[in-house]
Amino acid sequence: MLKKIAIFASGTGTNFVALQQAIQTRPIAAEIALLVCDNAEAPVIKKAQADQIPVLVINFHDYANKAAAEAIILSALQRHEIAAILLAGYMRIIGPTLLTAYPHKIINIHPALLPKFPGRHGIEDAFAAGVSETGVTIHFIDAGIDTGQIIGQRQVPVKQADTVASLAARIHETEHQFYPDVLQSLINEGAI
Numbered sequence: 388m389l390k391k392i393a394i395f396a397s398g399t400g401t402n403f404v405a406l407q408q409a410i411q412t413r414p415i416a417a418e419i420a421l422l423v424c425d426n427a428e429a430p431v432i433k434k435a436q437a438d439q440i441p442v443l444v445i446n447f448h449d450y451a452n453k454a455a456a457e458a459i460i461l462s463a464l465q466r467h468e469i470a471a472i473l474l475a476g477y478m479r480i481i482g483p484t485l486l487t488a489y490p491h492k493i494i495n496i497h498p499a500l501l502p503k504f505p506g507r508h509g510i511e512d513a514f515a516a517g518v519s520e521t522g523v524t525i526h527f528i529d530a531g532i533d534t535g536q537i538i539g540q541r542q543v544p545v546k547q548a549d550t551v552a553s554l555a556a557r558i559h560e561t562e563h564q565f566y567p568d569v570l571q572s573l574i575n576e577g578a579i
């Protein structure tokens with residue numbers, strides 16, 4: 388049985404594509420059954436549509452509060468029988484409505500070695516701090532910002548000649564291998 392997963396994304400969607408390609412080419416017993424996107428202009432939407440993956444675009448400004456918007460998301464997740472959620476560049480804090488409905492089933496990828504450099508600018512913050520090594524963290528989501536239980540980390544070196552752009556490219560390359568690897572292990576272990 389394929390595990391139905393939802394991807395939540397706000398932007399470009401390179402991790403979305405990497406996950407979708409991995410699912411099509413490796414033995415990963417999963418299916419991306421829904422994309423949830425909070426930005427109607429995000430390029431990730433067309434990437435999902437190209438693969439006939441259902442998309443829920445949700446504009447949080449149309450709702451009185453986060454709980455009301457997440458209630459709409461939750462009903463779509465239930466309708467699509469989603470077992471787990473992978474955040475891939477989803478730039479919003481998950482609220483109690485979804486956390487309660489999916490305990491230990493919401494996973495995030497972050498472009499730094501947490502607990503270092505949490506928040507929206509993990510790559511830029513690590514570069515500005517002058518560290519010689521940064522990386523990628525995959526973790527379960529809890530109510531905090533990038534504070535949930537860490538599932539795994541991969542190191543990425545910062546080189547002398549790096550710019551933010553060259554470092555970002557190296558981090559993204561790592562993400563595109565690492566996220567499918569973690570998804571595959573979580574499914575094989577029965578964790579999601």
Ligand code: GAR
Pocket residue numbers: 396398399400401402403475476477496497498506507508509559562
């Ligand atoms: C990724 O680098 C991901 O780690 C980061 O957003 C990027 C999305 O790229 N997430 C965060 O910074 C979360 N705090 P993508 O849209 O090309 O997958």
